[in-house]
Amino acid sequence: MEDKCAQFMCKFTSFVMFLNMFSSIFLLVIISVDRCIAVIFPVWAQNQRTIKKASVIVFLAWVFSVSLSVPSLIFRDIQHHLDRTRCHNNYNCHDSHNSVSISRFIFGFLMPFLIIIVCYSIIFFKLRSNQMAKSSKPFKIMTALIGTFFLCWLPYHTFMLAELNHGFPIKIIAFGLKIGTLIASANSFLNPILYVFMGNDFRRKFKNSILSKIENAIGEEGCTTNRYLSRSSSMDARTSTHI
Template sequence: MEDYGYVFDIYTSDGSNYTYQEDLFPREEAVFKHSSTCFKEASCVTLLVVNVVIFLLGFCGNGVVIWISGFKMKKTVNTTWYLSLAISDFIFCACLPFSITHMVMADWIFGLFMCKFTSFVMFLNMFSSIFLLVVISVDRCVSVMCPVWAQNHRTIRKASVVVVLAWVVSIALSIPSIIFRDVISHLGKTICFNNYTSDQHSHKTIAVSRFLGGFIVPFLIIIICYSVIILRLRNNRMTKSSKPFKVMTALIATFFICWLPYHVFVLLELNHEDYNRDLITIGLQVGTSVATANSFLNPVLYVFMGNDFKQKFKSSVLSKMENAMADEGRTMSRYLSRSSSMDGRASTHI
């Protein structure tokens, strides 16, 4: 099977997470001429298409969220969460072309700096995105359980401080990607991989810490918060719509489905000699793709489902159309203005 992969530092271009050994992979110019056969394999083509779709949807979707929440909506605590989450996912999606190119060529052509940088950015996104989802969950829980306290203490300044702290912690947890990431030439191609030879326990320590800090603890917090919210809303007779429960269930399920396969195969890879190599390789590739899908699902679940955001989005688009068609005459301009107003009123009933 042709070797191909991602710039995530969970495994190398052939799916394995081997450590560097001088006798196996000498640092010298390769005499082999490497050629990629990705397009000849259905599995590689499928993953390639999936990642291209994720890139396009994530890049455009998060770009729209940044545009609306950062420039079109009044700055609030909620828009602060949405904007920061969108920036995190947008940066991640902006780095996906490196991964896609690597997958197609089965060769890392971007050098040592980009090998370290892209891995760092992707794990920065993983932690910052997850931490921000936790912050949003806690914020919603506090707002439902203690509405008076939240109204008096829930400020934009405090929200900004929380966001900064989340990013600082995420940066700290992503530093191992810079330390252990390395490149080497082997059999005519350049490999971007993890060099754990300096500390034999570092691989396991990093994998377990990411599993606990990047999945188990955040997932428990999220599910506790939304369970409390659901119970509170069920006891509230004024809540007649079932939409909040469906949305919250979708949020929990999406988080779980997107990140569980990724972490499971990372932990299985620690004892890769006990499992089939092809299974681990495919599992890591699929798990990584599913995890990256979270970057375009976030704006859909956390932002586009909000009525205020949808209303602002519709009115902004119609406003742009109106300006573009201003030369067609006053009649058309007035018609679009009335349409925009009517759509704005109608959206409040969604």
């Protein structure tokens, strides 16, 4: 019973981790393509972009993410060694290992990275040629998005492909995959920061809300102090009258 539970958690946690990573990648690609279409064909995009179509595209992105995460449910297994239970990839043959690794590299890194570069390059040159951008901030955000995606995912896929070459030391590959997986997972929460926190409206509203909270707190503290002082004065007045 314990082995079945451990095996289930081994498969499930790995599946959820890859589902989270691949879904964030594909959603980032969808956002990049959507922005590119909106810049190139603004009139068509305004008439054709609907919530229903967007829902279908997002649904397909999740389906594709699930399909790339399914190998975790198939090949992840547990292994007992020196009273310890280890979760590892138990590939039936070398071809299965190659197929999973290469498919994850192509569909989870290479193609999305190329699509993102192409989309933001088109946006960059379109805005620059039409002088639609009054500041350099949109270009800095584009560069940050592309750079973050590349730097976060490159270590993982580098060690994943290096694992196919049996000439590399196993300990170095295992350690590199752990670090690479951690950095790749970080890309999931870095993207919202880049999209939201770098916006002027968000920063201004956030700053105003913080200032308003501080002003309200100071105002309430002042009112409390004034009430306390007035209460103390009235009590002193009553005391002196009584004496």
